[in-house]
Amino acid sequence: MFSTATIVAQSAPPLWGQPGIVITCILLAIPLAVGLWLLGLKLGAARRPPGSERNASGSSNGAGMLAVDEPHSAAGEPSMAPSSGLIRNVDQSGAIRFIPAKKAALRRPEIHRPLARLILWYLGAATLWLLFGTTIGEYLGIKFVVPDADHLSWLSFGRLRPVHTNAVFWGWASLAMIGLGYYVVARVGNVQLASLKAGWWTFGLMNAAVVLGSIALMAGINNGGGEYREYVWPIMLLFAAGIAIALWNFLATIARRQTSEIYISNWYMVAALMFVITIVLVAYLPFWQDGLGETIIQGYYMHQGVGMWFMMYLLGLTYYFLPQQLNTPIFSYSLGILAFWTQILFYTVIGTHHFVFSSIPWSIQTVAIVGSMGMVIPVVAGTANFLLTFRGAFHKLSGSYTLPFFLVGVVFYFTGSLQGTAEAFRWTNLIWHFTDFTVAHSHLTMYGIITFLLWASIYAVVPRLTGREPPQATVGAHFWMALIGLLFYSIPLMLGGTLRGIAWLDGVPFVDTLTLMAPFWLWRAIGGTLMWLSHGIFAYNMYKMIAGRVRDVAIQGATEGAAN
Amino acid sequence: MKFYRNHRLFFSAVASLFIFLTVVIAIIPALHNQLSYAPLPGSEPLAGDALKGKAIFVANGCVACHTQQVRNIAMDRTWGNRPSIAADYAGIRRTDIWRNTATLMGTERTGPDLTSIGSRQPSDVWHLLHLYAPRSVVPASIMPAYPWLFEEKSQAAPGDTVVNVPPPFAPADRQVVARPEALQLVAYLLSLKQTPLPDGTASPDFLYAGTAGNETAPAATGTGTGIADGATLYAANCQACHQANGEGLKGAFPPLKGSPIVTDDDPSRILTIIMKGYTSREKEGYPAMPPIGVTNKLTPSQIHSIINHERKSWGNQAREVPLEEVTKILAGIAP
Numbered sequence: 001m002f003s004t005a006t007i008v009a010q011s012a013p014p015l016w017g018q019p020g021i022v023i024t025c026i027l028l029a030i031p032l033a034v035g036l037w038l039l040g041l042k043l044g045a046a047r048r049p050p051g052s053e054r055n056a057s058g059s060s061n062g063a064g065m066l067a068v069d070e071p072h073s074a075a076g077e078p079s080m081a082p083s084s085g086l087i088r089n090v091d092q093s094g095a096i097r098f099i100p101a102k103k104a105a106l107r108r109p110e111i112h113r114p115l116a117r118l119i120l121w122y123l124g125a126a127t128l129w130l131l132f133g134t135t136i137g138e139y140l141g142i143k144f145v146v147p148d149a150d151h152l153s154w155l156s157f158g159r160l161r162p163v164h165t166n167a168v169f170w171g172w173a174s175l176a177m178i179g180l181g182y183y184v185v186a187r188v189g190n191v192q193l194a195s196l197k198a199g200w201w202t203f204g205l206m207n208a209a210v211v212l213g214s215i216a217l218m219a220g221i222n223n224g225g226g227e228y229r230e231y232v233w234p235i236m237l238l239f240a241a242g243i244a245i246a247l248w249n250f251l252a253t254i255a256r257r258q259t260s261e262i263y264i265s266n267w268y269m270v271a272a273l274m275f276v277i278t279i280v281l282v283a284y285l286p287f288w289q290d291g292l293g294e295t296i297i298q299g300y301y302m303h304q305g306v307g308m309w310f311m312m313y314l315l316g317l318t319y320y321f322l323p324q325q326l327n328t329p330i331f332s333y334s335l336g337i338l339a340f341w342t343q344i345l346f347y348t349v350i351g352t353h354h355f356v357f358s359s360i361p362w363s364i365q366t367v368a369i370v371g372s373m374g375m376v377i378p379v380v381a382g383t384a385n386f387l388l389t390f391r392g393a394f395h396k397l398s399g400s401y402t403l404p405f406f407l408v409g410v411v412f413y414f415t416g417s418l419q420g421t422a423e424a425f426r427w428t429n430l431i432w433h434f435t436d437f438t439v440a441h442s443h444l445t446m447y448g449i450i451t452f453l454l455w456a457s458i459y460a461v462v463p464r465l466t467g468r469e470p471p472q473a474t475v476g477a478h479f480w481m482a483l484i485g486l487l488f489y490s491i492p493l494m495l496g497g498t499l500r501g502i503a504w505l506d507g508v509p510f511v512d513t514l515t516l517m518a519p520f521w522l523w524r525a526i527g528g529t530l531m532w533l534s535h536g537i538f539a540y541n542m543y544k545m546i547a548g549r550v551r552d553v554a555i556q557g558a559t560e561g562a563a564n
Numbered sequence: 565m566k567f568y569r570n571h572r573l574f575f576s577a578v579a580s581l582f583i584f585l586t587v588v589i590a591i592i593p594a595l596h597n598q599l600s601y602a603p604l605p606g607s608e609p610l611a612g613d614a615l616k617g618k619a620i621f622v623a624n625g626c627v628a629c630h631t632q633q634v635r636n637i638a639m640d641r642t643w644g645n646r647p648s649i650a651a652d653y654a655g656i657r658r659t660d661i662w663r664n665t666a667t668l669m670g671t672e673r674t675g676p677d678l679t680s681i682g683s684r685q686p687s688d689v690w691h692l693l694h695l696y697a698p699r700s701v702v703p704a705s706i707m708p709a710y711p712w713l714f715e716e717k718s719q720a721a722p723g724d725t726v727v728n729v730p731p732p733f734a735p736a737d738r739q740v741v742a743r744p745e746a747l748q749l750v751a752y753l754l755s756l757k758q759t760p761l762p763d764g765t766a767s768p769d770f771l772y773a774g775t776a777g778n779e780t781a782p783a784a785t786g787t788g789t790g791i792a793d794g795a796t797l798y799a800a801n802c803q804a805c806h807q808a809n810g811e812g813l814k815g816a817f818p819p820l821k822g823s824p825i826v827t828d829d830d831p832s833r834i835l836t837i838i839m840k841g842y843t844s845r846e847k848e849g850y851p852a853m854p855p856i857g858v859t860n861k862l863t864p865s866q867i868h869s870i871i872n873h874e875r876k877s878w879g880n881q882a883r884e885v886p887l888e889e890v891t892k893i894l895a896g897i898a899p
Binding site: 143144147148151152153156157158159161162217220221222223224225226227229230232233234251254255260261262267270271274275278279282284286287288289290291292293294295296297300308344345348349351354355357358359360361364367430433434435436438439504505507508509510511512514515521 | 568569571574575578579581582583585586589590591593594595597598601622623624625626627628629631633635636637638639640642647648649650652653654655656657658659662663664665666667668669670671672673674676698699702704705706707708709710711712771772796799800803804
């Protein structure tokens with residue numbers, strides 16, 4: 001570590017003077033602070049004597065509270081809680097004392113059963129792809145530390161890396177998104193989904209694409225090196241066909257809506273579906289891809305895939321599920337409209353910021369950098385809208401198992417997106433490009449934003465479909481392991497990436513920068529392991545929500561919901 | 565507003581805006597680029613083994629860690645003589661009906677850039693050994709090994725390319741023979757060189773030259789001076805074969821530690837080897853040494869630092885050669 005320290009010392013003055021670096025440090029402090037605050041909130045809630053809950057009215061656990069008896073809570077004062085207890089024979093076997101009971105999901109009007117089944121299949125398959133994709137990712141992270149873990153061609157690093165990225169993109173995130181979208185589009189239009197059969201076709205096509213794609217990549221058949229378009233076109237065509245059917249399904253459902261408004265969620269989701277089809281067509285049609293044409297299209301494709309498909313769609317889901325979970329309307333429709341149009345305008349032009357300083361025309365690089373600055377508008381508008389929707393309801397966080405996921409997702413939306421802006425500055429690009437900083441950034445966004453918001457939505461919707469709650473202790477374990485894992489994963493990579501970039505700048509021999517990265521790669525593997533384990537817990541929670549025992553709580557919620 | 569309630573109108577508008585932006589920001593620039601640039605005169609299109617080797621490079625996802633672009637910034641001087649330009653990629657077309665164009669510019673530099681690996685490391689023996697067991701030549705490497713590009717034979721047949729693998733990495737009692745795939749991949753790697761710009765064309769500048777200590781050299785310079793500088797230069801230019809401990813690799817690369825050529829009072833022999841390459845020890849199993857001073861564009865002062873580092877390290881105790889002497893001898897060696 002001596003060389004590391006020397007490098008920092010040498011380059012300290014210019015480094016800390018760089019706006020990009022300063023912005024990034026501030027941005028990173030935000031999720032850390034929120035994480036700590038959330039932890040404090042949770043611990044506080046666990047320590048607080050029962051009855052002091054501010055949202056006592058919203059609690060469905062009134063009976064359970066009487067069961068909690070904390071003699072030390074009043075610290076010296078005569079305890080108000082009777083020492084002998086008013087109620088005897090309280091059953092505490094099911095409750096762990098230091099985990100406060102969370103609000104159960106409210107029973108909603110019955111969901112059309114075949115639709116519920118369709119959605120559950122999407123979410124179940126997505127969970128399997130998450131497990132598969134991140135098991136591969138975990139193994140790849142280990143390979144940075146133990147490069148000789150195996151010598152099989154099908155498992156070699158270069159072949160597995162796209163298997164990981166494509167499985168979590170097109171398998172996990174995309175399937176979960178479409179599944180949740182069916183729920184939202186039917187609900188906000190107050191109609192049935194246009195075609196369940198089409199829904200099953202999409203399901204089959206998307207899964208087939210990821211199965212075949214993963215096998216092909218491991219066998220060494222790929223499209224030629226562009227990130228996220230490693231699947232060859234016959235395989236990606238299956239995926240695109242599935243999405244096209246889903247688009248038709250969404251539009252047909254919206255066309256027969258019972259409301260006059262098109263709810264803002266539908267704007268984002270339908271737009272995302274239209275955009276991803278466009279993006280895939282542009283990326284796979286051969287007419288403009290000779291020489292550097294390929295690279296210009298690649299910059300466009302990889303960034304639009306992330307921003308116009310995953311991000312766009314997830315914003316739509318958040319506009320539905322966040323107000324629903326907070327039981328309050330979205331703060332501002334107008335901010336949503338502003339964010340929607342500026343997202344399209346700025347995001348579309350920023351793709352080539354992945355190729356700053358390359359032989360792509362300087363003018364396109366500059367447009368991309370300017371567009372990256374413009375992204376501040378939709379990101380700030382969106383984040384403000386969500387946080388202001390939270391306003392006055394932050395106390396609900398400690399009583400909910402979905403809201404922490406939303407909050408983390410929204411905070412990372414702010415941090416991750418603006419970090420992308422900071423990375424596009426030419427100077428920061430100079431030291432960060434080609435290093436593991438980019439890998440950290442993509443995980444802060446695809447995981448911190450997309451995956452956390454997906455989990456939030458899944459935990460919100462599945463209990464409503466099945467009437468079964470996930471065990472709250474394991475939801476908590478899932479949340480904290482994923483969050484802490486992500487921070488352990490990304491912060492060392494960012495630090496290491498920065499040091500490596502500076503070392504390159506200083507002309508340190510390349511091989512020495514490998515040794516420099518070794519401890520950071522180890523930390524990444526450790527953080528990655530935490531994330532990976534949390535996915536196992538998530539899968540268990542899914543199992544409990546779908547096939548577990550129906551808990552009394554949910555039924556209670558149903559009666560209470562009726563009473564309200 | 566009516567606009568927001570009419571789903572046909574609204575979604576058509578959204579799609580039109582996006583498609584319009586797509587055409588302007590992606591399709592027109594891409595088309596413009598592919599119509600405007602032609603391959604440089606003097607560039608050779610990939611053919612034969614090198615072309616097959618590129619397919620193996622693509623199939624194994626090497627682009628995940630290796631870029632092929634020299635950016636126009638000073639820190640990228642290590643990887644090429646000039647920044648890459650659009651014409652360098654102009655000859656790359658769609659691979660076949662199933663596969664897209666592979667410019668392989670890459671987005672991660674976990675391993676070194678390969679734009680000019682064919683000139684930086686022209687030894688096929690090194691590449692074969694490195695592919696079979698990367699850590700046998702670069703102990704700090706985290707590159708995957710590619711043993712499936714090789715086969716182990718108890719007795720190599722005539723015409724087989726035998727790879728002399730040093731002890732801990734070699735299979736017991738068996739010989740490692742390169743399969744055609746390994747030879748093709750190496751042919752591809754050796755074909756990766758920067759085509760010189762046509763006479764009279766000014767090369768684009770490297771930017772940010774003053775950002776750090778990296779002012780002059782095409783190959784990596786060190787940050788310090790004197791012997792420390794020599795160690796850095798040695799690591800960047802010589803260590804891949806002769807190793808950090810100067811002992812080389814048995815059967816592949818000769819030791820510099822205790823070498824009479826290195827410690828000779830007259831440095832003209834070692835300087836000649838650096839500038840012209842060396843083939844005299846092929847009978848002992850050591851492959852040809854490339855003229856590394858020429859391929860890596862080393863300056864006289866860099867070579868001065870390197871040979872003095874070699875003459876003073878690992879127990880070598882030869883006199884320090886002054887820069888003037890090195891410059892004088894180098895001037896006498898016609899490149």
